[in-house]
Amino acid sequence: DQQVKQNSPSLSVQEGRISILNCDYTNSMFDYFLWYKKYPAEGPTFLISISSIKDKNEDGRFTVFLNKSAKHLSLHIVPSQPGDSAVYFCAARSYTDKLIFGTGTRLQVFP
Amino acid sequence: GAVVSQHPSRVICKSGTSVKIECRSLDFQATTMFWYRQFPKQSLMLMATSNEGSKATYEQGVEKDKFLINHASLTLSTLTVTSAHPEDSSFYICSAPRLAGHTDTQYFGPGTRLTVL
Numbered sequence: 001d002q003q004v005k006q007n008s009p010s011l012s013v014q015e016g017r018i019s020i021l022n023c024d025y026t027n028s029m030f031d032y033f034l035w036y037k038k039y040p041a042e043g044p045t046f047l048i049s050i051s052s053i054k055d056k057n058e059d060g061r062f063t064v065f066l067n068k069s070a071k072h073l074s075l076h077i078v079p080s081q082p083g084d085s086a087v088y089f090c091a092a093r094s095y096t097d098k099l100i101f102g103t104g105t106r107l108q109v110f111p
Numbered sequence: 112g113a114v115v116s117q118h119p120s121r122v123i124c125k126s127g128t129s130v131k132i133e134c135r136s137l138d139f140q141a142t143t144m145f146w147y148r149q150f151p152k153q154s155l156m157l158m159a160t161s162n163e164g165s166k167a168t169y170e171q172g173v174e175k176d177k178f179l180i181n182h183a184s185l186t187l188s189t190l191t192v193t194s195a196h197p198e199d200s201s202f203y204i205c206s207a208p209r210l211a212g213h214t215d216t217q218y219f220g221p222g223t224r225l226t227v228l
Contacts, residue, residue, distance in 0.1 A: 042222065043115070043222050046218075
């Protein structure tokens, strides 16, 4: 039972354009959502997060949007850069402080 | 720089042997550490929560006798895969929250690639 889903396994975007990564969840009890970036053979690194009481959080080129009614969140990267090429995981926090990860989306930014 | 380290980064072992993986928090103390496993093209799956000074808490479906966890100090947790089999081959990652109760400060180790022949 996958509580956090990333339905797009891969995304290819041209440099300078916007990258939009999507994530859906099923558990309405999740109270905090995070995005992580992961390079091959490395652990994930924290990118940006959002509390369930907010609908938007912005940090530089990265913006996360949360639609609680739709149980959907998205990560916008603009402008996209080649260095952004990585696998992006969304994660949701349960009340026990555990993180439930999605399956990841591989983003490739080409020149 | 890295704040959570793992050792070894890669290990190959024969079926039936045991393998120990170490996870260290480098410049902070962690009363809790998390162990994850990632199969190819799949998500990070939480295996267990390591608690300093007490027993680990295992997720449903994870065999505690097979995956032994010891949180011996505030900076070290170990995961021992006992009697490893080829199906245990995976990428194992640990994490630790820098601030207790703050998941957003959770730092991940670089991971350990285990291959069981």
